Amino acid sequence: MPVIPFDLQYVLELVGTYFFAISGALAVQNRDHDLFGAGFTGFITAIGGGSLRDILLGAYPLVWIGNVDFLYAIFAGLITTFLFFPLVARLRKTLFLFDTLGIAFFTILGVEKTLALDFRPEVAAIMGMFSAVMGGVIRDTLTNEIPILFRKEIYASACLSGAVVYLILNHYGAERNSNLLLSIALIILIRLVAVRFKLSLPTLK
Numbered sequence: 001m002p003v004i005p006f007d008l009q010y011v012l013e014l015v016g017t018y019f020f021a022i023s024g025a026l027a028v029q030n031r032d033h034d035l036f037g038a039g040f041t042g043f044i045t046a047i048g049g050g051s052l053r054d055i056l057l058g059a060y061p062l063v064w065i066g067n068v069d070f071l072y073a074i075f076a077g078l079i080t081t082f083l084f085f086p087l088v089a090r091l092r093k094t095l096f097l098f099d100t101l102g103i104a105f106f107t108i109l110g111v112e113k114t115l116a117l118d119f120r121p122e123v124a125a126i127m128g129m130f131s132a133v134m135g136g137v138i139r140d141t142l143t144n145e146i147p148i149l150f151r152k153e154i155y156a157s158a159c160l161s162g163a164v165v166y167l168i169l170n171h172y173g174a175e176r177n178s179n180l181l182l183s184i185a186l187i188i189l190i191r192l193v194a195v196r197f198k199l200s201l202p203t204l205k
Contacts, residue, residue: 008177009112012184014073016105017064021046021077022088023098024139029089031143039078041142046074048138053110053131057117096195099148103132104187107159108166108180121167128163129156154194157201162187 024045025038033041047064054062064070081088110131114124133149133156140147148155166183170176193199 008180009109012105012180013063013109014069016102016109017046017050017070017073018077018080019098019105020049020102020135021074022081023095023102024135025078025081026089026095026098027139027143027145029085035082038081041139042078042081043074044142045135045139046070046077047135049106049131049133049135050110052134053113053127056130057114057119057127059113059117099136100188100191103136103155103159103191104162104184106135107132107162107187108183111163111166112180115170121171125160125163125167128166129159132156132159152200152203154190154199154201158187158190158194161190 021042023042025042027045028038028041047062047070051062051064054060064074107128109128111124111128113131114127115121119127136155137147137149162183165186166179169179169182174182
């Protein structure tokens with residue numbers, strides 16, 4: 001029986017898409033949106049950052065157009081939210097949890113895609129951060145919230161930190177899958193610690 005190759009990056013990208021779809025759909029709770037409105041917000045949240053990244057990098061077709069598996073991941077996230085909403089909504093700080101997982105996955109995957117297209121590491125770090133946070137920016141804009149990127153929370157800086165660590169370890173020849181998991185875990189850890197202890201970057205005064 002042939003062995004099916006396991007691509008950790010591909011699996012994580014699907015998982016990140018799934019989490020972002022849930023994050024977007026949950027963002028409209030208590031706003032009198034119907035299921036279509038919630039689904040649309042979840043869909044845009046899931047594809048927004050990656051699509052803008054691909055457009056800026058000139059990578060066509062866009063990732064979700066070129067591979068239908070990403071649409072399935074989005075639909076799975078929306079169906080999970082709709083069918084198990086009472087359970088999902090009761091999870092403590094659910095939107096924060098799913099959003100944190102989403103940005104962690106998409107940061108490192110954005111870095112890898114940018115490097116694969118032969119852009120410099122500096123550009124890869126920025127594009128990794130960009131692909132991670134822009135879905136949330138679009139989500140917050142659609143729901144008439146101040147985008148989390150413009151609040152005092154440590155958000156984009158956590159993504160940038162994880163991207164830089166990934167690039168450094170990659171430069172020194174770290175094993176790819178271990179580097180992926182370590183850098184993703186770092187982003188999640190920074191976000192959790194920052195929220196738990198109410199840490200923020202200095203404001204401009």
